[in-house]
Amino acid sequence: MTSEFKEGLIEVVQAVLPITAVVILLQVLLISMPWEEFARFLIGVLFVMSGLLLFLQGVKIGLLPMGEAIGAELPKHGSLIFLLFFAFILGYAVTMAEPDVWVLAGYVDTVSEGMVSRYILVLFVALGVAIFVTLAMLRIVLNIPIAYIFAGGYTLILILSYFTPTDFVPISFDAGGVTTGPVTVPFILALGLGVTAVLGGKSSFNDGFGLIGLASIGPVLSVMILGIIYS
Structure with a gap:
C-alpha cells in the first residue's frame, strides 16, 4: 500500500x-x-x-495533473481569444459533469412537477460557470483586482434579486453552492494554477486562487435570469 x-x-x-x-x-x-x-x-x-x-x-x-497541464498549455498559443474560448468550454463541460448540480436539478424538477426542467436548469448553471471562469481567466491575464469582480458580481446579484420570482432566489444561491463540488473545484483550481505558472509576472498564490469564488457567482446570476424568463 x-x-x-x-x-x-x-x-x-x-x-x-x-x-x-x-x-x-x-x-x-x-x-x-x-x-x-x-x-x-x-x-x-x-x-x-x-x-x-x-x-x-x-x-x-488524473484531474489535477490534467487541469494544470491544460492551463499551462493554453497561454503558450499566444492568443487571448484562444485562451478564453477554451476556458469557457472547459468551465461548461466540467459543470455538466458535476454530480451535485444534477442532484439539485433533479430535486427542483420534482418539486416544481416538471415546470422547471432539470436539463434547462443544468444548462443555465453550466453557462453561468463557463462565463465566470472565462472572466476569471481574463482577470488573470489583465491583472484585474479580484475585489472589483466580486463587488460587481454581488452588486448585480442584489439588483437582480428584486426582480427575480421569490421561488427562484433560494434556488439560485443553492446553484452557486453546488458548483463547488468534487469535480469542478479541483479541475478549475488546477486550470488557474497552470495558467498563472506560465504567465510572466503572475503569482500562483495571488492570481491562481479565487476562481471558485468567481465561478460560483455565475450560476446565481444565470438562475436568477432563468427565473425572470419564467416569470
Missing part, C-alpha cells in the same frame, strides 16, 4: 467517521430505528468510504 493511498484512506476516515459516530449515538440513545435500516446505513457508509477513496485517488492521479 503506497503512502498516497494510506493518506487518502486516513482523509476518508476522518471525513466520514464524525457523522457516522453521531448517527450511531442517536441510534443508541434516542432514535432506535429498526436494525435493518441501521444495518443498511452502515453498509452505505462502507460504500461511501470506498467511493470517496477511489474518487480522491482519481483526482490526484
